Amino acid sequence: MDNGKARRTGGVAETAAPGHPERGRGVLEGAFALLDALRRNGDEAGVTELALACGVPKGSVHRLLDQLVGVGAVERRGNRYRVGPQLYRLGQAWEPHPGLRTAARLPLQRLRAASGASVVLAVLREDMALTVGSVPGDLEPLLPVRDGIAFHLDTAAGKALRGPLRGGPVFDREDVMEGVCCASLPVRAPDGRTVAALAAMVPAGHRLDALAQAVAEAGAAVTRALARGGGQRRPVPPAALVL
Template sequence: MPAPATSDSAAPARQTAVDKALVLLKSLAEEDGDIGVSELARRARLTKSTAFRLLGILQRNELVERVGSNYRLGTQLFEMGNRVYGPTPQLLQDRVQPYLADLYELTHETVHLAVLRGTEIVYVNRIQGHRVTRSPSRIGARLPAYCTGVGKALLAFDHDAAEAAVAAGLPARTEYTLTDPGRFHAALGHIRRDGIAYDRQEATLGLTCVAVPVLGPSGRPVAALSVAGSDHRFDPARHAPALRRVAHAASRAITTRPAA
């Protein structure tokens, strides 16, 4: 356990007020709930008074919210985050959200909407299933595309991104991760042929998912939908037909509905 800081001198010598505020925001982002100022100060290696002062500035700018004596990320930060990749993810979320809800109603499992950015995927939306499954797929989270169902569903139709992923290396995240370029390319070939991708504990032990691409007006994938569950009870093939139907309907909605 790191020792609590008693002065700002424990922080890097050239750390500015902006640096310190960003460390506080990152500490808040690591938590699902709210955190007290003493714990935030310890994590940021700041004095409690400095942390309290900076949190006040962040609160005035709606980057954090105060919940009693604790703090959490604010709504303004959420709005800014939605604009990181431009309007596309928000438009996708607006148009595909009803179909993500349909998919959840059909499966009652955890469902995701994700987009490809470089060689990573970004989770745009997620609905948690009734049975909690250990997963790194928080909204806004990024994961390497090569070891996720949604990522492989998108890489299979993006040659440049797939080659960039292989060139960067395919490190094993679990014992099931495809790390051999030949086997990885073969898997992408199967996905192109069948239109469906699987992640069998390749990103996280105990987590299995099935994913399909959502097609845009050009006929190329713009996002992917997935259904995920615990490996010991989840049969991805069982949910593949429903996933295909919902993804087809979502693709039609994106293709035929004019942009707002």
């Protein structure tokens, strides 16, 4: 009777021993490592780049990428790979709080239109702030804002998330980045819990008290939308499903 066995699935070596879960780098772990490497690369990457980033042999990376391409999680263009549409669709289904992203969409757009600011909606995830909604403003391309960016809690948005706040808005007066100021406030659920932070970033020299008032109004609009249930997604009727 074997004390253990080794096998290779999707190009990633796995080992198993009697009475123990499979050890080593699993297929799922390897796949997600590749997807994260593609995300961090920003646009496209080749097999060699991904193998170096993940510490996986090139042959294993190639086989995993072929499988990810097959399910639409990755797209291939020549010898380059990038994140695919299926992964995007799955990601869009994630909600940090029920209805939050949909409820915040219009208030974020209005805040951007009223202030010219780069606007982000961030939630707390594993001791980091994670951007789940964003609208680029006057600071582009100096300070791009994008969904899915994680940042430390020493920013204005991070401090607004950690809270309750007693002194009102949190201001960043070029503390994190020269030439950039920020006003941030927590976003509350109808029951009063902090579910996110809303931050507006502008070039230095802008009036932050007026900006903070606009951020507070946008945050209140998100709370009202959550209370109305307007951010909730309606279930898709069975007849609309494509099998």
